[in-house]
Amino acid sequence: MIPKIAELLRGQFAPGAHSELRAQRSLTRRVTLLQGNLTRNARAESQGVSARVYQGGVYGFASQAELSGEAARRALKTATGNAKFLDGHARRGQGALPDISSGALATQEDFTDLPQKHYLDFLRPLDAYIAGKYPGLASRSLVAYADSMEKQLATSDGYTSHILAPRSYIYIFLNDKAQGGMPVEVFKTYGGSGTFDIQFKAPEDLYPEVDRLYEHLMKKREGVFAQAGKKTVILHGELAGMLAHEAVGHTVEADLVMGGSVAGPMLHEMVASPLVSMTDFAHSAFGQEAPLPVYVDDEGVLAEDAELIRNGRLTGYMVNRELGRHFSMRPQGNARAFGFNDEPLIRMRNTAVLPGRDKFEDMIASVEDGYYLISSNNGQADTTGEFMFGISLGYEIKNGRLGRAIFDTTISGIAFDMLKTVDRVSDRVSWSSSGFCGKKQPMPVGLGGPDLRCQVMIGGK
Amino acid sequence: MQILNDTVALALEALSGLGAQICSARAVKSCRNEFNVDGGRFSLFRTTLDSALTLQAIKDHKRGLVSGNSFDEKAVRLAAADCLASAEAGQEDTAWDMADTGGGDFAQDPYEPDMDRLFARTREMLEEIKQDYPKVIVEQLVVSHVQADSVYENSKGVRYTAKSGWYEVDIMFSGHEGDKSSSFNGSGFLADSLEKPFLELAGLRRLLADAQNQIHTTPASGTGEGAVVFTPECLGSILYELAGNYVSDAVLIDGTSQWKDKLGRQVADPSLTLRLAPGDGRIISGEKYTEEGYRSEDFALIEKGVLKQFLLSDYAARKTGHTRAPNSSFALVVEPGDLPLENIIASIEKGLLVGRYSGGAAGTNGEFSGVAKNAFMIEGGKVTHAVSETMIAGNLAGMLDQIIGISRETVGDGTSVLPWLAVRGITISGQ
Known part of the structure; x- marks a missing residue:
């Protein structure tokens, strides 16, 4: 979990100006098997803090790619300066934003960032099942994908929160050829919110889904063009x-x-x-x-x-x-x-x-x-x-x-x-x-x- | 630049220390200053200080790729460990490698932003639109200066540094009269100076005038074959789709490309020459080196209708036995034709002038169908009226054999230089 940053700096908001401070970490993992070849095996992470300040009908915003109280202070200072610059130049002359309810949302549960091996170990048997059962396919492609957002938010007059939102998916693409050699493709996505191990227990659970997808592909092979x-x-x-x-x-x-x-x-x-x-x-x-x-x-x-x-x-x-x-x-x-x-x-x-x-x-x-x-x-x-x-x-x-x-x-x-x-x-x-x-x-x-x-x-x- | 040098050195040392036989690190620090306009009014001034670190490691012919945005020593060492763990979990593939030649130092101005002048140019643009195109509402305008420093180095001794800056303009707008409105249209372009008013760049005045002329539309009638003239703005997206379907890594590795055996053969009308040219003087801040560390060079994808090269990464080139593309950008430069656009339109009995295509992703068979957006009807050699609810369908590859004309006029937006291109044999369906 990211350290407490946003809430601790709430006292530094300028009086009367609606201000927001957000600390955030985003993660992405992607594994791609294309015809059994591991063409993508990547993890990406980005984290930092941002501040936004409202003045006279315009916002100033600033961010720093660093999760620290010092970075948050710098972001808040720059955002305040930006709001002042734009207010001075644009002169929209709007008053303060209407009040909203305030409070604190309970911090959500932490989750485990599974290693890359977990995704690959899940995809391999699934890929082997498709390759073994349907050797005549023109091609197959499988993607395991997971991302998450962790956000810690403090605002001058609204709710504070610390949310964690992971989601996980598997994409399966099957290709074959219709009459005359014209390529046809079907695909389906499985998964939803939660970590990969919560969404997907065992590769075998997806075998019936693969079989259904293959049936659609066989029908599409014999397909027709829609009438315009x-x-x-x-x-x-x-x-x-x-x-x-x-x-x-x-x-x-x-x-x-x-x-x-x-x-x-x-x-x-x-x-x-x-x-x-x-x-x-x-x-x-x-x-x-x-x-x-x-x-x-x-x-x-x-x-x-x-x-x-x-x-x-x-x-x-x-x-x-x-x-x-x-x-x-x-x-x-x-x-x-x-x-x-x-x-x-x-x-x-x-x-x-x-x-x-x-x-x-x-x-x-x-x-x-x-x-x-x-x-x-x-x-x-x-x-x-x-x-x-x-x-x-x-x-x-x-x-x-x-x-x-x-x-x-x-x-x-x-x-x-x-x-x-x-x-x-x-x-x-x-x-x-x-x-x-x-x-x-x-x-x-x-x-x-x-x-x-x-x-x-x-x-x- | 020192922090980038230090971070890259640390990352390479960590990767090698963990057992990587081949590895690379790329560190970037950037600063974006941006004005936002929403609904025609200034709404936001945004400053972002970003960093990015990308590590690649190959061990026993297995490859891992990790990216993060922290240069903190602990974070860099963790990223290196994660990269090696990814590689070790992977599968052996002798096609993974990195460049052993190349290198260079690059600089591109305007490195420092002039925010007061950028604000003035932005306000001038809004005022000119209000005055010259009174029926246009600017839905969103984002005007930025980006400054970026980067260092790339790999374990084979290839090293690049770059310091660059540029301006970006992205605008979305539509025409309105009473309750009637045009489809949204827009433009995104790069500029290397603030010398010219934004409205004089990237064909923006034409697009704004079109938005006013597209408020009142009628659907095309019936279904039949006709000609379509793609504007430069639309042509770029059509060619991008075509590249993905016929010459990219995925479709050549899995063998579904219908052009897989067409290298050196005619795939288009001889009037078409299409280059990927990040080094062209009209491309702003073009790619300097590829993901695998090769120095980017311009090349022809299609020359006089002949397919000269696939758009393959170094990895995909080894997998398929072809040569890698000399750059991995999509800096499209299509050679202009001999005829003025007016003459091309004059030669069309019935067809459409299409400014934007909104369609489903074409399958690997290249069949496409979608809505002709920001489009005008062409009848008897003249542009007659704006259309809506009109669909076009055809085949991406087949279309290139059916070129009627390529205009001598081109539009450059800093990322591409494209003409108008007319083809016949497109199915046009209206009400």
Whole structure:
């Protein structure tokens, strides 16, 4: 654990100026086996302190790559100087930030940083299983990945905290060739929050998952190109989560609303089918711990859920302290920083579409001619709400039954138009949490949702 | 620089002492001073003092890689021990090695920042945008000066030092009129001085004007084949995707590259010459040496349509039996063509001018499909109107055989120099 630094220096904050001091250590481990070759065997660590000071409507920020009280003092001094410089030049003339509740969050439990050998010893038998059972594969690739953030925060008027957030994943990629020699690939990610040994007990536990993935690959080998155009689709919960995050979540981040996002004029308007509700969960969802729980943010705000859409109506934005004042909304813990040298930005946490009442099987049976889209290899969206998701696994639906697999394709649409076409919502929820959201800084986020039946544009031949 | 020299010496001694037969250490100290503008208003002045230490060790043909950011002696020795432990846990692979030739000392100005002038240039930029492009909202602007010192040394006697500084500008914006808005657009570029107003660099005025002209859009109608003109900003991302799919380490090691047998053969129209050139005078603070310690040299990836080189690291080159790429940057320089952009557009009966591509990662087969963003329709040889909800699909490799024209105009952003490039045979799908 990092030594107590931030809290001890709280007394040095300038009176009246909102100030934050954060000490942070981030760890990453990655092991890659590509066709059995160990192509990546790496550990990365970064640590340091940062300070941020608010003056007249602008912030000064400074960081030092050192975990010590002296470094924290230097950072605080530079941040104070930077706030003064920018206030003097920009002259925005804003007053102090509104009060928030204060307190101290109990220090979270420490965890063990497992050695590199642990990851490699887990991957080797898994790789050997794939190579032995499926020798005809064109190629295979396995990645063991773990990262963690330890943050110690003291603020002039909010919560102090000391949090530790590890997460661990295994990625499996399988490649083969379709007719005509065209390469096809499937992949899946396993894991979630917690250390690698908590997430993964034994390589054998993943063998059935590998077998299922291989079955998808064999079907994709015999796949077809999707037909381009507007189609009825069933989006798997993973894609519903991506929609919640990329296409809706970003447009209701208050800084992007200030930048002119499409959601600006839509507050309190109907933006989706009445079947659609959406929340950015802080630390618990549906009676369980959320995939990547956030208990307090990096402005010292105690985290709570942020409701975004209720029964189709846009009910709120995600704000930080400053934009909470601008929009007269209560900050709910969305200000998060990635590295020790990063300032807090408005970020999502665990963003999900809420489940409905439909059974997945009935939803498939309800589609005469369409697609069941299961997983994605990336997604992007615009402040206009126009989104694009790469589809890496999907199947045709013909007369209510799953048909042939489809090759990689893309779906797109305008989020708030597309959400109005949602007419069935399943009663099951799928989460994913392995990715990073990109917005000046990366950030681990959870996203999830139920299966949705809706209309989207699909790319293809 | 002394602390970097001391840290590197300590790390190499620790790695060798622990049994590394080949090892390297790279230490970097950097300082970033940055102004942030959000929603058109100054919001943050950020100063970060960072350090980085990267250690590599090879023992019995097993390799470990560790990075950290502490130069404290205890931390360096712990990192060295962790690096050796990683290597020992690894597997024997004779392809791991490091450079035994190279070395040099480099310096690049502006090493010291002029923060008052940087603030003035930033404010000037915001004022000019407000005045000349009144429908544009600046969503975010980040303007920085970066100063970096680095030392690299390996156990084979190769040593580099570098002291460099540069300015960076990253801007995101969109056009607005009433409730209507354009897709966001943006630019990121490097500058080695503050002599010119930022708005005169990297084609920024054109992008801002486009944002105003993209507020009102209509989807393309129907589905069919057409031509696509990629702007320089879009072309860079398309070529990056192409490189990952056909000439990078992973796809050549696992053999899934469709170009694995194409070295020395025609893979593109003869009008295409594409170099990776960190030493080009228009590239700012380009790569000086590779991760394995080789001095970076410019080279042609594709010359007159012929594939001349794979983008392989030293390790992947040994694994595949090819030669390593002479640099590991992606400082793209595409040779301009003979025709003005206007003439290329005039030759297109139906197509799109695409400023940004938002698509799923193309599979190893190179098939891509995605949304044409910041795009205009081309009809009868003229740019007619902005489009939205329009998708394009094609094949990355196949596209290079279908080049209609490469513009003689280019745009340099300090990291690349690229022209407009037009191809035919792309599937365009609208409503």
